[in-house]
Amino acid sequence: MKSFHFSNLTNLRCIAYCSVLSLPPPMDQQQQQSAIQGAKVLMVGAGGIGCELLKTLALSGFHDIHIIDMDTIEVSNLNRQFLFRRSHVGQSKAKVARDAVLRFRPHINIRSYHANVKNPEFDVDFFKQFDVVLNGLDNLDARRHVNRLCLAADVPLVESGTTGFLGQVTVHVKGKTECYECQTKPTPKTYPVCTITSTPTKFVHCIVWAKELLFAKLFGDKNQDNDLNVRANKAASSSKETEDVFERADDEDIEQYGRKIYDHVFGYNIEAALSNEETWKNRRRPRPIYSKDVLPESLTQKNGSTQNCSATDGDDSTTVSAMPLLGLKNPQELWGLTQNSLVFIEALKLFFAKRKKEIGHLTFDKDDQLAVEFVTAAANIRAESFGIPLHSLFEAKGIAGNIVHAVATTNAIVAGLIVIEAIKVLKKDADKYRMTYCLEHPSRKMLLMPVEPFEPNPSCYVCSKTPLVLEINTQKSKLRDLVDKIVKAKLGMNLPLIMHGASLLYEVGDDLDDIMVANYNANLEKSLSELPSPVINGSILTVEDLQQELSCKINVKHREEFDEEKEPEGMVLSGWTQSPATNGESASTSNNESAVDVTESSSGPEIASKKRKLSETQPENHKRETENVESEDDDDLVEIENPMTVSKKKRVA
């Protein structure tokens, strides 16, 4: 069985590639060929970009590729992750991608890891073995982590991202160009608690309410704190009474229970909120909605309800769905109040009838059809109450599930661009490094726009070690708040260590003994000023992540008050200046209404007061002006100039 050996083609390929990068003498051609052939490449991500990238790397002559991905294959991947088939659903992306590529390039070496790139096994020494790292990730958290490891290992990183028709590829070489974090990337959008619980104005607020409060209250962990009944005014019923509402007695009729919940959250709670005049002085008043006004007296005769089924979980829980029972087929259809209410009750009934065992342990999952139906219906009813436009299930699912819309073509284009940059990096052709933007509409005739990378930001706390400033109420805020909101969320540290002078306040690790762990846990619950080594105004903290080899200093400033709307987290971290390359600071979200609208659909909606799992996609809010300077005939470059900072920013070359 003869199979073709691609070494035969390498000379041809070598000549072809050399002309790409305009190397004159034949001796350099040899060098370039050996650069590709000798390269050991790490790919992080085997999804949309990853599949295209692995394929293009293999075709381009790379033959030592390692690939990390923690995910398994889902049906919705198949429209673009072409190395996977329906029969592969549930299997490891990294492994299947490897197998698929070996089918058309059997003699290359691909090593797949079905693991999270944040795992300790992927430490600096692991990264050091590679000549270049290529990211095909879909979340900020992992990107920052890889950025830090590449800096620590001094390995060049080619970053990329796509959304719909838009894409970009950037190159990050320590000391030469910006690191990935030199320009700040905003962390997930959070909403003030009161907006979610009392004064929603946008549909996403209703989704967060439905998903994080109502769904969690009804079906999630009962021991978790839940703000569902928190109101701006502290009047109204005793908490005992409201607690009883959500408890369902074993023999309680499911439909009656459902209607009771409906009336409580959409009727009674709203009336209670309305009783506080102050809240509604300048806001549109919501209207209470009661089930008796929307739905017929009993639904059981109507659709042969599931209520009387014995609560077996015979049906596969993933196929249980309210829509077919109500004759609703099209997820893109907009439902009215009645239909949403029917879905609400029916979905709730189905959870109790068919999935009783899961109740108390459920978290929202965008691939859980019944959960999506329930959250859509609940959000829509709430939206109706507050005069906010309703959305289809399709749209609601996208918001609630932080779904990134994606097509194969953009990923393919970006993969091609990544390989081109990777080759330049391997040849150390620093003059030729480019950031390339893939546009939907031509800008100055360009659909693919290359731009020279910028120099490192001298005040980037990741690659330049600038100290930060944290304004916080040291008497009220606990160490836990600092760890969750600042160290993990904002600073992106995975396994942090916090020191105040010589005193170790907190750390994470496998090698800690019980006494230390107990000690740290105790510290978490203390306010900063009450810690064994009190943290007060003027204190300097050192926070580190040993795996990322990142160390930061934080200057603490005590502040009494924080604006609940603008500073919902009760603390403000600052101190690094925006990279002058962007004029984006003023354009970033909180001040820009339309940008806020945009990013809300894309972000992982979170409630400010609680640490929930970090969302996958976050809004990219800073804008880059592309004021293209007239370039000369032979000048191939597009200059990005910010007129305000031209003198400060220098090009790499």
Added chain:
Amino acid sequence: MDGEELTEQETALYDRQIRVWGANAQRRLTKSHILVSGIKGTVAEFCKNIVLAGVGSVTLMDDSLVNEEALNANFLIPPDENAYRGKTVAEICCDSLKDFNPMVLVSVEKGDLSARSTEFFEKFDVVVIGYGSLATKKAVNEKCRKLSKRVAFYTVDCRDSCGEIFVDLQDYKYTKVPCMMLQFCMSILTSLLWNFQQKKLEEKVECELNFPSFQEAVSVPWKPIPRRTAKLYFAMRVIEVFEENEGRKHGQCSLLDLPTVLEIKKKLCEANTVSESHVPDSLLERLITGTIEFPPACAIVGGILAQEVIKAVSGKGEPLNNFFYYDAQDGKGVMENISNSFTS
């Protein structure tokens, strides 16, 4: 694929792309028929993309036999000689493509494209000619234009690490969103969703474009064409003439042909009363020596081409008008509008 609504299976499979271009566009895609002639790396990429997008059918034409050279940059051909011996490129690619999306009808049409009658093209909504000769491109374009049904016509050519796409949509009406807001997210590494507006708030604008025929587009006098126009346009015209004169197939050339090519360039420049520096010699040298495709460029050009075809079929989004050029050396991908409007 029967009935007006997308099936449940289609909705689940195409969920992520429906969020990009909408259910109506997806429906139109599932009803479209694409003819593709000439399959090498770039066209293989293109085919993969449109099959994944869920077009109705793809008809492949390429009777060349699979050989070692065909394997370069073409991931649709498994390198098992026992499997591909005696088979045509179209046949092998057909089997691979079917795998990517069982809902798409992929088939092979044998024979010479330029010998087909006008009626043959009526079956299709889109015709794509890869690596075609000047004569074939002209002839097929003319036939497409003769039909009362509008058949979208594309050519694509990749040499070395450059690519050219030509688009002819004749008289084309489409909708677009005014592009100011959409361009702003230059840094989108963390997946900014700008399509949020498309469902509710966009003001769709109805537009119309008139595309010149292939014949017209390649015969435009050079002198009035703006100075900054991509040099590849002129270089490709020189190569076209060379291959036609010498009876060569695409890529059947080498450094030894350079003198002949430069001679042709000289004549063309003289006929167009432009200086010879209009077409850099170095570029021509690249194009005739780089006879094999550069896989990253294939991915890029194949991706852009697929996006164009998807736009044309769905009637949504501003199409390329009327040439696209990519050159990995400067990293730019540019649209050029070349028609006789310059002379008027």
